[in-house]
Amino acid sequence: MNISFIMNNDIVLQMQHISKTFPGVVALEDVCLELRRGEVHVLLGENGAGKSTLVKILSGAYQKSSGEIFIEGEKTEIKNPKQAQELGISIIYQELNLVSQLSAAENIFLGKEPVKTFGVIDFKKLFAQSQQLLDELGVRINSKSLIKNLGIAEQQMVEVAKALSFRSKILIMDEPTSALTEEEIKELFQTIKRLKKKGVAIIYISHRIEELFEIGDKVTVLRDGKYIDTKNIAETNSAELIRLMVNRELNEQFPKQVAKKGDEILRVESLAKKNKLYDINFCLYQGEVLGIAGLLGSGRTELARAIFGIDKIDAGKIIIKGQRKNLTSPRDSINLGIGLLTEDRKSQGLVLNLSLRDNICLPNLDMFSNYGVVNSQQENLTAKKYIRELRIKTPSFKQKVINLSGGNQQKVVVSKWLCSQADILIFDEPTRGIDVGSKVEIYQLMNQLTAAGVGIIMISSELPEILGMSDRILVMCQGRINGEFTRQEATPEKILQRALGVVDDQ
């Protein structure tokens, strides 16, 4: 037995020269990937780079067009998801696949429940075995808890336990941290480290470059469906990775341009909503980006919903352009020039099955119609105008938005509100799930908007984004505004202290 044999023995998975074509599109071209036992291998690339396609080939959801896959040195064809599972490959998708009315244990063993005679489920065994799996992960979850009573992070752990119940050798995690808080991310990383020690190989997909340095061992970069490079994490840095991903130097991740501050366009006075918001006071000026920082559940989204007229407020005043307004529906707010880019584009911001044009014109149909009859000609021109101005990548305005990338979808949402002549825009997590290149485009768009006199309220969980793009920053904590900083004063430490409530205002 020589050394190279031992080393080879360490390789769990080899994907060689993998290509995948869809009718008319080459999604993957000659991509290679090598995965070792106990390694966290990060797949990095912009949206549409081919990460998901590669992973779907591995999990049996897609069939490769050419290339070879070796699992522990043996050439293998993965024909369907079930076979992938049997080969020890498990995948945890961004959207969790759990039955919320069942317990953690029932979910972990769904489809392979231990049974007694006559097919009666052996619940004692079921709960005991799943508890053991959860304990091994080092998480404190009772296997009898119903999924609906667990937090997102805990549900994710149940998914991990489920994957382990298949004795998985390869675990694929697709953007596992996108819905987690800082604290939960730490716990997840602890669990990942435990899995590494057990020898599980992990393919980790994420947009958050900072994360990779904390958790990854190796990183493979894909761009436009092609293999670019594989690096040891210890030997690279974020500037290099970004350059590999986008093939251009991103000297400035936040291309902030300070615009001229104009008149006050929005003022909120003593706004309150029972159990959600307390005594909120602030104002917004033309040409300004007002960042709102805070932890999940600090009331940021509730504030946005109140200003947009979705939820009724219990007390306080909303003053728009000097006039007190009573907002009772989104329609009222839109008519007053407010636009909301929701936290969740797909479930709240867009009708995915409709075209670009239909989505852009949805809030503005009154503009394009007489007596309820829509003038399509005018709509088409408008849609084309925004596609051009915002450089939305699409073959045509008739394209369904479901087929666009995250960044382009966000541009469609922005177009909606530009079209409605909004001059107060609320961006709730504007770059969540958007790749680095498109992020910069969204920031540049914000610059253009503020230069044109629009006032922007930007809610974000990403501190660098808050610090990089805001002119002024409000920090929310437990439904209150707990601190205000100018761009110059703000530091990550100061904001975090206020967000956590360690330091109180005044």
Next chain:
Amino acid sequence: MTSRDFILHHGRQLGTLFGLFVLGIVLWILSPFFLTVSNLLNIAQQTAINAIIAVGMTFVIITAGIDLSVGSILAFSGVVLASVLKADLPVPLAIIVGLMVGFACGLLNGILITIGRLPPFISTLGMMSVARGAALLYTQGRPISGFSDSFRFLASGEIGPIPAPVLIMIVVYIIAFFILNKTKLGRYAYAIGGNEEAALLSGVNVRFFKAAVYGLCGMLSGLAAVILTARLNSAQPIAGMMYELDAIAATVIGGTSLMGGEGTILGTLIGALIMGVLRNGLNLLGVSSFVQQIVIGSVIIIAVLADMALKKQKK
């Protein structure tokens, strides 16, 4: 648009049309009577009522709803219409009364669904029973028969070679096509069915437009009642039983998704015609009505299976 694009965009409708075409050829081979002008007009006439109800159903299903009460609303509108005709109300006014009764029932569905936040299935299931009961109560369970020739002209009349019901159907389809594709109501119907939350946050008055769609559906049931009453020269409180299923079937065969947000008027017309041609053909061939039910049920299932396979392939 190239021909390839055309096929990609309209594949579903072309598929249904192809199905109708194949069905026609098979029946043409099997029965010499099938492809005669009089038989084809006969099919169109028999299809008209279901096709008109299916238009309303299409709107409702596009908003991700369902209306189980169309058959009962038809019966109730029919008996009210008949009673005002008997009271010597002028025919045009009586027709308006019939349409308004249907509209009111539909609107009530809409209000229960929007303001009452009931699931459409429950609200219209309730209405199905209430409207049926109302029709029976109103007539004490007896049919109302015998109307003037001018009213009966709506079913028996012909304009050129085209029977009046067919003409009404064509007009309804043209208007519905226009509404669905060219008006706010149509666009909002797709948006509400596709993503109600996003529509609401885009400032769409979701409640108003949803209620309007159910009102429209009810009104079209009222129109179907006018034609049926004229054709039978009688309004029966038990008319329209199971019509909801025929209308849903025509809509679904026509490619409208029960998940909402998708569907076309033309597809529904083809769907209704497939149902009509199938019934007619099976009758011509002397197939028993028991077997007919099995065949029609199977066609619905096969149509949706084919639809799903097509969509999967597209992905």
